[in-house]
Amino acid sequence: MPTYEFICNKCNKEFTLVMPISEYEKKKIRCPKCKSTRVKQQITSFQVVTSKKS
DSSP: OOEEEEEEEOOOOOOEEEOOOHHHOOOOOOOOOOOOOOOEEEOOOOOOOOOOOO
């Protein structure tokens, strides 16, 4: 499942959410601290682990 990182524009709290892509697309994200919906997704890197050897 993807991990999404956000920052709240109201209280500047950074937080992480783990959810399926389908839920992310239809869910309104709220800050866990102040409950504001004024959040911005952060740009982050990711890793993929596979069982195939190249």
